[in-house]
Amino acid sequence: MSYYAPTFGNVNARWYSDEKFDAAWTPECDALLEEYSGRYAPFLLAYIPRFQREVLARLKIKLSSQNIDYAVLTKAAHNPKILEEWTSKHSKLESVVRECLFCAGDFGLLDMHPNVIRNCGTDVRWCRGCNYSFWRYASGWSEDLEMRVRRAKVSAHEKRKCQWCSRGYNLLKHFHSSRSFADQGMVLTTVIGHEDLAACHAGVDFLYPNLYANVCPECFAECFHPVKRVDQSEILTAIRELGEMIGKVPTQDFDSYMYLFSSRESITAFIDLMHRLPSPEEIKARFGSFFGGIARSGLLPDGARRMKIGTMVEADDGDICFSLPERDIDNWMFAQGIRHRKEVKYPNSDLRCDWELIGFSQRVFVEYFGLMSRAAYVEKARKKSHLATRAGIRLIEIFPDTDWKLQIAQITTELNGATTWSPAVIS
Ligand SMILES: [Zn+2]
Numbered sequence: 001m002s003y004y005a006p007t008f009g010n011v012n013a014r015w016y017s018d019e020k021f022d023a024a025w026t027p028e029c030d031a032l033l034e035e036y037s038g039r040y041a042p043f044l045l046a047y048i049p050r051f052q053r054e055v056l057a058r059l060k061i062k063l064s065s066q067n068i069d070y071a072v073l074t075k076a077a078h079n080p081k082i083l084e085e086w087t088s089k090h091s092k093l094e095s096v097v098r099e100c101l102f103c104a105g106d107f108g109l110l111d112m113h114p115n116v117i118r119n120c121g122t123d124v125r126w127c128r129g130c131n132y133s134f135w136r137y138a139s140g141w142s143e144d145l146e147m148r149v150r151r152a153k154v155s156a157h158e159k160r161k162c163q164w165c166s167r168g169y170n171l172l173k174h175f176h177s178s179r180s181f182a183d184q185g186m187v188l189t190t191v192i193g194h195e196d197l198a199a200c201h202a203g204v205d206f207l208y209p210n211l212y213a214n215v216c217p218e219c220f221a222e223c224f225h226p227v228k229r230v231d232q233s234e235i236l237t238a239i240r241e242l243g244e245m246i247g248k249v250p251t252q253d254f255d256s257y258m259y260l261f262s263s264r265e266s267i268t269a270f271i272d273l274m275h276r277l278p279s280p281e282e283i284k285a286r287f288g289s290f291f292g293g294i295a296r297s298g299l300l301p302d303g304a305r306r307m308k309i310g311t312m313v314e315a316d317d318g319d320i321c322f323s324l325p326e327r328d329i330d331n332w333m334f335a336q337g338i339r340h341r342k343e344v345k346y347p348n349s350d351l352r353c354d355w356e357l358i359g360f361s362q363r364v365f366v367e368y369f370g371l372m373s374r375a376a377y378v379e380k381a382r383k384k385s386h387l388a389t390r391a392g393i394r395l396i397e398i399f400p401d402t403d404w405k406l407q408i409a410q411i412t413t414e415l416n417g418a419t420t421w422s423p424a425v426i427s
């Protein structure tokens with residue numbers, strides 16, 4: 001049985017009840033649930049954690065239940081408008097089968113685990129098994145990326161020449177391999193059928209850099225070597241270069257950074273850096289803590305408040321933020337009902353904005369520039385401003401001393417204050 005049918009867990013039989021949950025529920029919760037149904041049905045199950053957080057952020061109501069999935073879905077099944085929409089959207093999808101872009105196997109959208117839908121949305125192009133290796137592709141998905149994957153598949157048997165060591169290799173044997181900065185020199189294997197498909201799965205897949213450049217399995221593996229024999233000042237230089245390349249204070253999730261780049265030039269430069277960059281564990285060992293290494297590298301702006309560094313912070317709506325001020329901004333927008341997406345690319349560029357706001361008459365990007373004391377960062381900010389102007393994008397630039405609530409509110413009001421939700425696209 002599908003995760004996404006109104007018959008899931010027999011919620012349509014209305015057997016599940018929870019007094020405390022029912023007491024907290026208000027008509028506003030129903031209205032928000034109807035919005036969710038419009039956007040996400042039949043995939044409501046995948047968005048329940050988000051719904052719960054949004055009810056808290058916007059309506060200040062804390063919904064809790066022994067089984068929050070059943071509790072919310074029961075409410076949905078009680079609502080005739082939602083039930084009708086849910087049923088019809090579900091039956092339309094029942095016969096839809098897609099071909100996995102990576103392994104060419106068939107998969108049904110309704111068979112996808114809720115975590116995959118949460119990560120990739122309903123336009124997911126790959127099966128559950130392939131999601132282990134390739135889930136990070138979801139955030140930067142584009143026609144260009146799809147074309148590159150297709151081309152790599154067709155030419156997987158062809159001989160390539162490594163840019164670093166000049167050895168010959170092809171993609172066949174390692175098409176689904178990945179390595180991680182958390183490896184202790186072992187090859188990560190793909191575990192198919194594991195239940196937990198959350199976005200914390202570690203690893204950089206071998207295919208990704210090879211979509212843009214030519215890196216053989218040995219030179220790829222070298223990026224993840226646990227100890228790179230370099231002296232202290234070389235390590236600090238590498239950390240500083242990392243911060244400059246990604247335009248942020250790095251967190252320990254080094255595996256995620258490869259996916260910020262999408263040209264031969266930038267991927268090549270990043271692999272060059274990875275060959276010198278120690279793992280977060282090695283940084284901890286050398287400097288006492290990850291933060292210690294970051295601080296010594298000179299990446300932090302003068303007088304910066306000590307931010308929570310070393311872990312990415314999750315905002316109320318599940319967005320991953322790279323600093324506490326960034327999370328505050330994200331939470332505020334979520335509570336205001338301002339729809340947004342994280343880390344969207346500037347047109348014709350590898351650079352990404354912190355947020356794109358959705359539902360306005362003009363494209364709006366928001367940047368939090370927290371590191372303006374560094375020359376390289378100022379340079380990047382200038383470039384972003386130029387890219388935005390050229391593409392007709394309204395750019396909201398936030399600096400540490402900006403009254404950003406006022407700034408965002410003014411511009412969103414000016415652009416017609418459209419905080420209405422655009423309907424989910426189900427293809
Ligand atoms: Zn597949």
Ligand SMILES: [Zn+2]
Pocket residue numbers: 162163164165166167215216217218219220
């Ligand atoms: Zn090589």
